[in-house]
Amino acid sequence: MGTSIGIIANPASGKDIRRLVSYATVIDNQEKINILKRIVLAAQSFGVGHIFFMPDSFQMGWRVTKELLAEGRLQAECKMLEMTCKDCTHDSTAAAKKMEELGVGCVVVLGGDGTSRAVAKGIRETPILPVSTGTNNVYPMMVEGTVAGMAAAFAAGAASPKEVCCKDKRIELYVNGKLADIALIDAVITMDHCVGARAVWDLGRIREIAVTRCHPASIGFSAIPGSLAMVSPEDDFGYLLQANHSADGVLAPVAAGLLQGFGVGEHGRLMLNQDYEYQRKGTCMAALDGERELLLREEDSLVLRITREGPWRVDVRGTLEKACREGRFRQERLPKI
Template sequence: MTLVGIIANPASGKDIRRLVAHGSVFDNIEKVNIVRRVLLGLETTGVERVLYMPDYFGIVPMALEHVHLNMTVEPLKMYCEGTQDDSTLAAKLLEDEGAKCLIILGGDGTNRAVAKGSVAVPFMSVSTGTNNIFPCMVEGTIAGMAAGFIATGAVSAEEGTFKTKRLDVMIDGRPSDIALVDVALYDDIFLGSKAIWNMDKVKELVLTQAKPSNIGLSSIGGMVIKRPLPQDKGLHIVLGPLDSGEGLEITAPVAPGLIKAVKVLDCREISMEDEIVFDMSPAVIALDGEREVELLPGKKASVRLSKNGPRVVDIERTMWLAVQRGRMTNHGK
């Protein structure tokens, strides 16, 4: 029985960047509407069963109202704490259940949490967060159909997905956490509200992506290198005070509507398995735009570029292949 998992984060798209920047609120009713269209798209492709992460808002149960589906849609048997750990646990359980694709509604932080639970199952990442570099803007119907074609085998994962990079964060040489887009060394001693908006405190960046069209810290890299970053490379950037007489001053959109000048002292490409050591403690390490790790006095942190990111559905390629194979042709009608 073909199984697809749905992880819809009810907290995405609502953090403090609505106050300190100009991020729009992505309300949960719209997530309900997206999931409803996702489910209809999945059923069209022949998916037989869906398991979903339960949440305090009831996104999927509300999406099931007023639609009739022939496929089975059930919640995972798990206790939810209302934290990002729910997404991590749900991903692990869905992998254990044999899910062939994970449909994720959220931003970079949600996808990072899911990747901590599973990178073996392809991601269909639908953007409903604040910083949306890893997930893509896609209509829910198409997201469901593309995920369904991968899950049913109409298009194989080798054909219809692409591999991504990740950043492994180590504390004193031991794995501590991961990021999918960026890791930032932040000159502070407490996590606070998590989201970053004060660029004066950002001292170093390690990036898997660097595009001027991105929103968030990875846009800084795009402003510096002025060309696409190779797939097998990452970027390490050292920042300094704006009044420094050295370095390159650039302007970048570090959050929605928040365009800041920063001083780049050094920028270099890094290769797979290269490790960047942070020589500052105490400090805070931000992962994909959110302060997550407290670096205590005397501790050493490092970041390693890894090829072991999740596979992500290539929507356009998957849809073309499905059409070419007659999956959207009604023979005999």
């Protein structure tokens, strides 16, 4: 009965402390439900017969299912994953792992960079389609829900992810020789000693920034190296920048409506699979895709490595263009041009 997709929607995305220190957009959970409805309706129109939702504290998947059933518009079979929610990023990781085990053809992710990173930690080969509803949105795309649902349907039916996806880079962090965590966009080393509110907003405490991609049109920490150079997702290298807060630097949009100066030290490309050992003094933390995650003590060794082991990310425009060329939008009753 058709193909299947998974949907992971983070109810906490777009609501962190950066709303207090910048002018970021707030996307509430009701709007996320509206986006989810559009994804479901578009996906089922192009052959998706089964949709699996990650359960969450706001019950978004359940509400979407109930409301579309009441409207008489739901054709696909919608199910909530059987899992215990802990209202943290581990929910997204666990849900992604379960969806891949179920064999879904594509996982649609609603959230910011952090949500996409959490999903990437639980998935290996299943394509993901990240839709931006978070704060810093370098990785997820600003794409309308209907378009996302269409692309997810076609991606789920593809013979191979290579037909419709890009294989992304990631930053791997090795502590004392063991893989400790990953980031999809940026890994920032700060002088902090605790997680706190997770989000980093004091640029004076940043020591180094490593990124898989950067561009002056981005928002967030990758915009700092992006003010010096441009690195695309397709480039076989990333970028590394050391802070020198007593030196001249760049003016970059580190948050929505918030442009700040940042003193720049040594900087340059970091090639794929090239190890970079961070030389530090004292305890510090690594913030991954915008949030403090990893505590590093003085005796720990830290190595950063950029690889091409990130997730398969759906190329939305490319997928729909391929579908158009193959006549996937045509109906028998429509006249051929």
